[in-house]
Amino acid sequence: MMGSLDGVRVIDVTMSVAGPFATQILGDLGADVIKVERPDVGDDTRKWGPPFWEGESCSFISLNRSKRSVVLDLKTEEGREDFRLLVDSADVLVQNLRPGSLTKLGLGHEEMRARNPRLIYCDMTGYGGRGPLGDAPAYDPLMQAFSGLMSMTGEDGGAPARIPVSVLDQGAGMWTALAVMDALRNRDRTGEGTHVETSLMETAMMWMPSQLTGYFAAGVIPQRLGSGTVGIYPYAAFPTADNWIIIAAGNQSLWERLCRAIEREELMEDERFLLNPDRVAHREELFEELARTLRERPSAEWLEKLASVGVPSTPIQTLDQVVRDEQVQAMGILPEIPHPRIEGFRTIALPLRENGEYPDIRRVAPLLGEHTDEVIGPLRAQTRGEA
Structure with a gap:
């Protein structure tokens, strides 16, 4: 199934979870996602583990399919110039580096949109890029704690507990993908790009509408309810006797x-x-x-x-039970796909279907710099006037 973003180029300057999750969604929907990574180390998640699968980090390969990887040293003028060439060819740029990092290098949204007025430039931050904590670094557990979400998780009388998936990282990624789709639609009407901002903190607030409304209405501070929820019981x-x-x-x-x-x-x-x-x-x-x-x-x-x-x-099932479950098998959301380095590779399809089909998974997660020559070479040739 060809995605609706076929022909859209996305420059991915992201690491960890939130940014890569956003750009993976865009890639699964058909965009040509170019992941820009640091020399030698690349995205931090390449080293996260165990577990590793045939030497590759499960964190990285689960968040970076449908992309091509290029290595650029943005601390050098050559690297920055190649980056500008990439931006000139792009429709969307998504970045979640520490706030201000790209701006200090002359690669912020004002500079890049001056070069390419049709560019949709997305800044993903922890605290929204403004206020006293606007420039502070943020990871999912920090944001679950700061936002109040962690105060509601765990058993009554017990210690606060982190939701054990990156719900704010991945939630911010979903909002970013939605914002990009909205901005592309607006660009179709106006011809102009825009500056998009999303954050983990804003995502956390949006995940608590009932709780915040209850607090505004009655001053009720939600307590830890384990597996329960506010306002309904049982x-x-x-x-039971066995589980x-x-x-x-x-x-x-x-x-x-x-x-x-x-x-x-x-x-x-x-x-x-x-x-x-x-x-x-x-x-x-x-x-x-x-x-x-x-x-x-x-x-x-x-x-x-x-x-x-x-x-x-x-x-309440464990993951080994889930992957064998008849319902999960019938859905087909865990396909086995060809992989050049991992035999029997399985992944998770993007959880939406058109005419009964999940979007095609066109690429597995790339090796560091695997596509640098393939992507940057033609751009350099264009600047030299070569065919």
Whole structure:
């Protein structure tokens, strides 16, 4: 499937997770993504590990497919001039270096858009590039902590816990990809590029709309609820005889069906649990009541009974179970694709389909500088007037 960004060139000056995730999305959608890396070391994630897969960092190869890699030393005039040639050929530039780094080299958005007015220049930062922390470095766990997100994760009374995926990095990457699509659409109308800014902090705020609105409305500071959520109960993990399951009884009908399925109809008449606000106010007591019953039988038996009456529920699976699951197999989101260096290589498709098909994965993650001559050579030849 040819992506909608076929013919769009993206210059990727990013490292770690947020920026590479954004440009990988653009590459999967068809863009020609040129990843600019430092000599010798490249993107930091090339060294992150273990695990490694045939000597290649799993972090790097999971975030940098659909790209070509060039090595440029931007500390030298030759490197900066080659970079300017790249920008002249580009539609989009995405960078997440420390704020001001490219500007100090004369490669900031004002200079680059003066050369190429159609350029869409994207700055990705931790704290938004302004304010007292605007220039501070930021990594996902720092931002989960600073934004308040970490104050809500973990068990009640326990230590704060980081969400163990880079939810803010990858979220910022998604917003950047969306912003690029919007800017390209605007450029179609106006002929002009623009300066786009996204950040991890702003992403964190956007991931908490209910919690922030609740605070503005009632001054409620969300507490740690483990697997639960604010405002609905039972809507959390519960122990069974052999494991844990998630039950999501998100309305009154589902609550009543749950009670009947586990043969605890008397809970429907208990004043503490009559309506959802009552159940939320007495979540600890209700957890104990439900857990006492659910511990009597194994997970599979409960899940079958709950499914038979339409109560949403699921086992809590580990990744080895997930990749073998019939549903995941049917989706086909973990394809095995040809790789020049890794036999049996599998990856994750971009999670959107058109006419039933995921976007093609055209390139595996590149070796450091693998495409420098292929990309930079023709640009230099053009400046010399060569055919």
